[in-house]
Amino acid sequence: MSTANAAGPDPGTVAEMQIRVTALTRALDEESRRADALNRIAAAIGSGGDLQGVVQAVVDGGVELTGAAFGAFFYNLTDARGESYTLYALSGAPRSAFESFPMPRNTAIFAPTFAGEAIIRSDDITRDPRYGLNAPHRGMPQGHLPVTSYLAAPVTSAHTGAVIGGLFFGHPDAGRFPERLEMLIAGLAAQAAVAIENVQLTRAAREDAEAQAATRERLQFALQSGRLGSWELDVLTREYTASDLCKANYGRAPDEVFTFDALIGSIHPQDRDGMLAAMEEAIRTGAEYDVEYRVIFPRGEVRWVHARGRTAQSADHGGARRMAGVSLDVTERRRAEERQRLLLNELNHRVKNTLATVQSIASQTLRNAPDPAAFRDGFEARLMALSHTHNLLTDRNWEAASLVDILTMELRPHAGGREGGGARFLVEADRDVPLNPKAAVALGMAIHELATNAVKYGALSAPGGRVSVRSHVTELNGEPRLKVEWVESGGPPVVRPGRRGFGGRLLEEGLAGELAGVVQLEYRPEGLLCRMELPMRALEPTE
Amino acid sequence: MTDVARLSGLRVLVVEDEMMVSMLIEDMLTDLGCAVVGPASRLDEAMELARAGGIDCAVLDVNLGGQPIYPLADYLREQGLPFAFATGYGDAGLREADRGSPVLQKPFRETDLARVLGELRTAVD
Secondary structure: OOOOEOOEOOOOOHHHHHHHHHHHHHHHHHHHHHHHHHHHHHHHHHOOOOHHHHHHHHHHHHHHHHOOOEEEEEEOOOOOOOOOOEEEEEEOOOOHHHHOOOOOOOOOOOHHHHOOOOOEEEOOHHHOOOOOOOOOOOOOOOOOOOOOEEEEEEEEOOOOOOEEEEEEEEEOOOOOOOOOHHHHHHHHHHHHHHHHHHHHHHHHHHHHHHHHHHHHHHHHHHHHHOOEEEEEEEOOOOEEEEOHHHHHOOOOOOOOOOOHHHHHHHEOHHHHHHHHHHHHHHHHHOOOEEEEEEEEOOOOOEEEEEEEEEEEEEOOOOOEEEEEEEEEEOHHHHHHHHHHHHHHHHHHHHHHHHHHHHHHHHHHHHHHOOOHHHHHHHHHHHHHHHHHHHHHHHHOOOOOEEHHHHHHHHHHHHHOOOOOHHHHEEEEEOOOOEEOHHHHHHHHHHHHHHHHHHHHOOHHHOOOOEEEEEEEEEEEOOEEEEEEEEEEEOOOOOOOOOOOOHHHHHHHHHHHHHOOOEEEEEEEOOEEEEEEEEEHHHHOOOO | OOOHHHHOOOEEEEEOOOHHHHHHHHHHHHHOOOEEEEEEOOHHHHHHHHHOOOOOEEEEEOEEOOEEOHHHHHHHHHOOOOEEEEEOOOOOOOOHHHOOOOEEEOOOOHHHHHHHHHHHHHHHO
């Protein structure tokens, strides 16, 4: 022992052997520990687990491999000011160690790592010339993890070259990271990059798949709630695929086979050529396919279908290879359009007939008017009577107007006055009778003529005169008939007019002829009597 | 120009279900010197008048309270009797078979009626 040199025991001695054995054993232990750590890292990376787990395994393994006191992985994501990096995984220190002060900043020390330039290794980072250059800390901030030995490696994507983040290792003592660790840490960083990218790709693929599924679901929902069927056609093979809703638009059950030939066969013969021409045009030119046609259901029902589609994927011969589109049952809309067309047609008819009626009123008023002022009075009054009847009909959709309403409306203007208003008129009906539009207009005109005549020459031209109107329904030969009696009293003595005027003609010829009834005018001296007897079938509204 | 004198004495069946309109047509025909047969406001009545004979031509409303005039038009065609339609529908309400007959769109003037009757009269002669 006395001869031992200062560097250690003499070579070849037992002691020296022991020391070497011990060193080799330690080296071996170290190697096996590293191998274990590498295995664990590889296993974690290979597990395809979540990103956090993979990165944590990399950092933990790194701490173990380098003998660092702590390690961390920071993502290359800077905050809004472009300064701080995002801590992702930490080993050897509680997360709280970072929470009390800011994340690593884009300082001279960290910049090379995040720029992906090189591995930074320092035996004593506090003596590094790049260290302490940055305000406000000028060195390590108070309370920061005590880092002296420093090792950092960029984690760089193998295919894009982008810097994903950085691996950082530290130790409070100086000179803890020998040079050979640089290779190790470079390998670890490469593995970390692959692992992180794999996880990200897997996640992106899964999110993509989920998004596609959600899109499909939304499309399905939209198609169903819009009752839109969808279809696809292979132009060359004529293979046709239709969704359940699409089949329903052609009267087919979901489980029924519905071929392209069956589709063509179901289209109304009058619409088939147009549909095929539109389809050929779309295939040939790529124009939008947009047609409406009638479809005959297997059980014979005829409905309208609106089909739209587009061609996709040009074939070698210049046309399209596939067509895809939607189909919609538009029967209701078509029927609404048809109803509207009929309604407009009917309205036009009604207007033209009303114009002809007004023409007739004008012509006949003119024939009987002694002067323009008389024409004007008579014409306007008759026009107003016609208009009032139209109002009553409009109230009931031009289907009917009530007899009592018509009587009341025509008589009311003449009921007022000093003699006690309504007492001059008596309207009695055993029941109200709905009148069809023609009967309503005819009776309205007739009552108007009677009332006008009564005011001018009859009972209502004298202070004490009265008019009573009674209506009841009777039967003649089993056929119900409406009887209306207009009885005037209390007026000046009645004289039969020398020449029949418009009112007389309208009542005795027009009304009787139009309503297939009998109308009698009796010019009794005590007052005019008008009896109308009209078959109910001529009065009843249709339906 | 229609020679109104040519229309004198022409026996015209009038079928029209609107009271005021049939009175107007009656007046116009009377002014033109024609003899009015009817007016009829229902199909059965009109058919009866047509079968009874003694008419030269007819002016027909297309629709009688929801009932088409077609049976009468067919009968008149069979009998070789010319007729015109008076309608608020224009050509729209007519069958293909009736397209050859003159159409008076309501409202129409007395001169329009005279012109159409002139055409019918020519068909009679």
